[in-house]
Structure formats: C-alpha cells, structure tokens
Amino acid sequence: MSATSRRQVLQGSLALPLWALAGEGEAADDTLALLRQGGVVLALRHALAPGTFDPPEFKLGDCRTQRNLNDEGRAQARRIGQWFRRQGLQPAAVRSSPWCRCMDTATEAFGSSGAVQAWAALGSPHGRSEQTNEASRAQLRAALRAVPAGRFELWVTHAFVQQALAGQSTGSGDGLLLRAAPGGDVQVLGRFSVG
Known part of the structure; x- marks a missing residue:
C-alpha cells in the first residue's frame, strides 16, 4: 500500500477495507496507526476452543457445561496480550461475551477478570443459538459510535x-478492526491476527 493510500485510510476517505495482519510490516504499521488514532473497536473472536456449538447441558454461568479454550487457545490468548503490551497499547475497555471461552480469552490476554466487562450483547441472546438479534446489534453499533478518537x-x-455486526467473521483468536461509518453502518478497516 502506498503512503498516500495509507493516509486515505487513516483519514477515513477510502471506502474499501484495509486488510491488515498485525505481524507483517506495513500492514502492522497500519493496524497500529488505526488503533492509536482511536475511534475504533477490535472485535476479536475468542481463542481456540475445539469443537462446534455448546453441549446440550449448556448453562451460561457454568464453564463445565460449555465448550472451552484448550491449552493452545490459552497460549493464543496470551500471545494476543503480549502483542498489545509490546506495542504499548492499552484498550480503553475490554468487553466480552459472558461465555467462558470469551471471558477466558480476555482475561488470559489482558489480566484479571476484574479488568474485563462481561456484556450480553456480545453473546447470544438465545442461549445455545448461534444467532444474535437486532436489539444486540443496535447496542453494539451504539457503543461503536461512542468510542472517542484517541481511544479504542x-x-x-x-x-x-x-458476522451479524460487520458481515464478516474470522478464525479463532483473530479480529476485525471496526469503525462506525456515517449513517450508522459498521466499516471494517482491517483484519487482525497475531498467529
């Protein structure tokens, strides 16, 4: 990407998404610049939790009944936190789906569970269902619009x-860098991965 193109993305004048891998040269510089500029959210998918869906006996408050991070997932979450510390970046807030695999990803990456805010809008409003509803999406869009410049x-x-919020999803432990676009739409600025 040319310096001019990068400036256009940073100034918000380029409508196409910037695909950025956090560990690769110029793309990493773009990701860092956008995070430091603020007014963005990194919507991170929980780290590796093998399997699909939760077991039939699922209970939201009981991690023993849920699909959870394995050792590789916990290590992946720690690498995410290490990447942010190496860059000198501290999120203004760390919010998480109340599902254990999400809360564990957040706490492994960013410290004690007291630093992580569980937020139902980031989970499923229907228990085991893999769907989210318009009320949750509206909460997420409003919170995205409220993130000020200089903070993420x-x-x-x-x-x-x-997928419901941005029309895209990622692999385990990867994220979408999001910004509120004029008119209330969600703009995907890039993809984030520490490997």
Missing part, C-alpha cells in the same frame, strides 16, 4: 456476532 476498545466475541 477490544471486544471478545463469537464468529456469528462478528
């Missing part, structure tokens, strides 16, 4: 919430 938030969520 990190939201740990699920692929289906990423």
Whole structure:
C-alpha cells in the first residue's frame, strides 16, 4: 500500500477495507496507526476452543457445561496480550461475551477478570443459538459510535456476532478492526491476527 493510500485510510476517505495482519510490516504499521488514532473497536473472536456449538447441558454461568479454550487457545490468548503490551497499547475497555471461552480469552490476554466487562450483547441472546438479534446489534453499533478518537476498545466475541455486526467473521483468536461509518453502518478497516 502506498503512503498516500495509507493516509486515505487513516483519514477515513477510502471506502474499501484495509486488510491488515498485525505481524507483517506495513500492514502492522497500519493496524497500529488505526488503533492509536482511536475511534475504533477490535472485535476479536475468542481463542481456540475445539469443537462446534455448546453441549446440550449448556448453562451460561457454568464453564463445565460449555465448550472451552484448550491449552493452545490459552497460549493464543496470551500471545494476543503480549502483542498489545509490546506495542504499548492499552484498550480503553475490554468487553466480552459472558461465555467462558470469551471471558477466558480476555482475561488470559489482558489480566484479571476484574479488568474485563462481561456484556450480553456480545453473546447470544438465545442461549445455545448461534444467532444474535437486532436489539444486540443496535447496542453494539451504539457503543461503536461512542468510542472517542484517541481511544479504542477490544471486544471478545463469537464468529456469528462478528458476522451479524460487520458481515464478516474470522478464525479463532483473530479480529476485525471496526469503525462506525456515517449513517450508522459498521466499516471494517482491517483484519487482525497475531498467529
């Protein structure tokens, strides 16, 4: 990407998404610049939790009944937190789906559970369902619009919430860098991965 194109993205005048991998040269510089500029949210999918869906006996408050992070997922979450610390970046807020795999990703990456705010809008309003509703999407869009310049938030969520909010999703432990576009739409500025 040329310096002119990068400036256009940073100034918000380029409508096409910027695809950025956090560990690769110029793309990493773009990701860093956007996070430091603020007014954005990194919507991170929870780290690796093998399997699909939750077991039939699922209970939201009981991690023993849920699909959880494995050792690789916990290590992946720690790498995410290490990347942010190396860059000197601290989210203004860390919010998480109340599902254990999301809360564990957030706490492994960013410290004690007291630093992580559980937020139902980042989970499924229907228990085991992999769907989100318009009320949750409206809450997420409003919160995205409220993130001020110079600050960014990190939201740990699920692929289906990423898809419902931004029309895209990621692999485990990867994220979408989002900004509120004029008119209330959600703009995907790039993709984030620390590997």
